[in-house]
Amino acid sequence: MEDRRQRMQAYRRARRKFACVVYMVTIAWMVLALLQWLLVSLISDITVVFKNYYWISVIFFALAMVMVTLFIFFEKIRFIIGLNWLIAVLIVEFVIIGTFALVARTLWQDLLMWFFICVLLVLLFVLLGSIIPHDLTLDVVILFVMAFIFLIVTVFFVMMHILIEMPYSFVVFQIFISIIVLLFVMYHAQTINGGRFAEMRLNDHLLASLILFHDFIIIFLLTFYAQIVYRIASKAAKTTESPLEGNWVQADNGDVYMEYSGEDSGSSAVGGGNSPEGNSPGGNPELSPA
Known part of the structure; x- marks a missing residue:
């Protein structure tokens, strides 16, 4: 009995350490992305390049999706020390470069505002997933059913936006996709923190951090419509500027x-x-x- 209790305590310590490493690495990916996005947004020479040659971003994003697929399905790659970190960094970097074509078309004020909103949303739903007593890992089928229903709704509204130009239809599309992603953020948080029906392995911290980072990327990508079309933060900054200095x-x-x-x-x-x-x-x- 005592031996079992000690093993349980050791497991909980290892699980907490695993969760801390995952969240710290995920935050590091986000900071790395923010720094590069600001460079693209602020340096006009880089901005012009990715405005004119958007296909560079398309190529890098496609490569990132191929690499992350291989990283998920070929487990041996994830556990080769050095190679796993190299591939993880390349995946993150390729995803970041893949967004440069969109970042080049926004302003840094809107970029910062929506970045922090997305980070707060991810952190909030990670916290919610960690503290709620309900085990979402037992209801993964329900999550997929909800995701499928929401997918139908989003396809409908995005077609209304493209073909009929229905007002705010794209905003509805964004909201439903964001809800789906945030539900899976809660699910992923439970698999990372442990103590649920399904758990991530304690040596799979890179995969866990990549999953959370891609959850964040999906939500952040959806904000580019508001960043480029509405420009809430940049317009507010212009209205508060003084017309004369003195x-x-x-x-x-x-x-x-x-x-x-x-x-x-x-x-x-x-x-x-x-x-x-x-x-x-x-x-x-x-x-x-x-």
Whole structure:
């Protein structure tokens, strides 16, 4: 009895360590992706390349899907130290490059906003999957049935969007796909954390991290429609920008002036009601009437 209890405690410690490694590696993949996406979004030379040569992203994304399929079905590859890490890094990198054609068409403000929204959604549903008492690994058939029904709904709405241009039909498509993915995020979290009917093996941390990363990628890919079409964050940033740079000050005679910090501030002066246009009151060259 004591021996069984010790084995159970050792297993729980190993499972917690496994889960921590998986989540840390997944976060590392996300950070790696964010850094490269920001480079593509901010550096115009790279942006132009992937705008004009989008097929580069298509090739890399296709290669990533082939590699991840081989990584899943050929188990021996996953357990060869060194080779497994190399393949995992290549898969992640190819997926990231595969998204560059879309990233090049968005702005960094929208990219950041939707990135953190997607990360928070994934983390939230990982947490939900970890704490809910219901064992989703026992109901995997129900999950697939729900996914199939949602797939029918999404195909309908995406066709309405493409052929009829029904308003917000693509948003409905995004929502239903996101729900499917987030349900599987909860399922994957339970298989990673253990203590359920189905569990991932303790030495399969790379596969687990790749699965979670691809869950995140699916959700993030869906946001590019909002990033490119609606541009919520970038439009909000533009509306909050000040049209003029400088400090508004009031002279003794009641006129309001703009005090510029530039050297040629006098050339952009706007005349006030009680002073000659282009001349500063009181002989101060830094004050120009507004």
